[in-house]
Amino acid sequence: MMGYRLLLAAALSLPLTNVFAHGDEPHGEAPALPTNALSLPSAEAHSPDFELVAQLQGDHLTVYLDNYSDNQPVLGATVEVESDSFKASLQATAPGTYQASASALNHPGEHSLLFTIVAGEQSDLLDAVLNVSATAAAPAAASSRLWWWGAAIALLTVAVLLFKGRRRLGLANQGGAPL
Structure with a gap:
């Protein structure tokens, strides 16, 4: 019985050995990941009034909208997006952040987007191109x-x-x- 207990203790402690084994790397901040590992499919556009960044996060399109002159978030705007047969009205989720379901965009390829923005007395049309790679469209399993x-x-x-x-x-x- 002692042999089984010893074997069980060794097997259960095996994953702990990786915690202590390491090379001569520094113990400070983690090294930065390559840019392509962190990036999401995104598009950007600006005009004299507005600056817009759109990111496709799974099946949702998130748009960050601010004033071009002072970089302040645009509050209470009406934002719509169109692309081929896709059209959606974005809903405000946070100051300067708007979101809509966009599963039609979650496939590889280049998507031309046209944004209609109305904020108070200001309005504008902004066009952007969203490039979705095959790896970005595939779910990580x-x-x-x-x-x-x-x-x-x-x-x-x-x-x-x-x-x-x-x-x-x-x-x-x-x-x-x-x-």
Whole structure:
């Protein structure tokens, strides 16, 4: 029985060994990731009155709108976007931030966007081009695979422990010595 406990303790502590093993890297800030790893499909446009940045985040188009002259967020604007057969009115989610469902844009290719902006006495039409790469349009499944591997290993460990516990309990009830 002592051998099984030792083996179990070694197996459970194995993931902890990676925490302490490392090279000579600095312990300060994490190194910056490459720009393409952090970037979302985006488009930008400006006029003498407005500056706009649009980002496609999954099936949602988020637009950040500010005054071109002083970079202050534009509050209470009416923002609409059109692209081929797609048309949507964006809803304000935060100061200067507007969002709409845009699943029609979440496929690889170049999408010409036309934004209609009305804010008080000011109005403008802004055009922009949204480039969606094949990797940006595809959902990331790597993290879900990692979760499944972790769950499978945990389930296997629990099954082995239950099997060993039942086996030991069965031998104890029969008067035999546990292994």
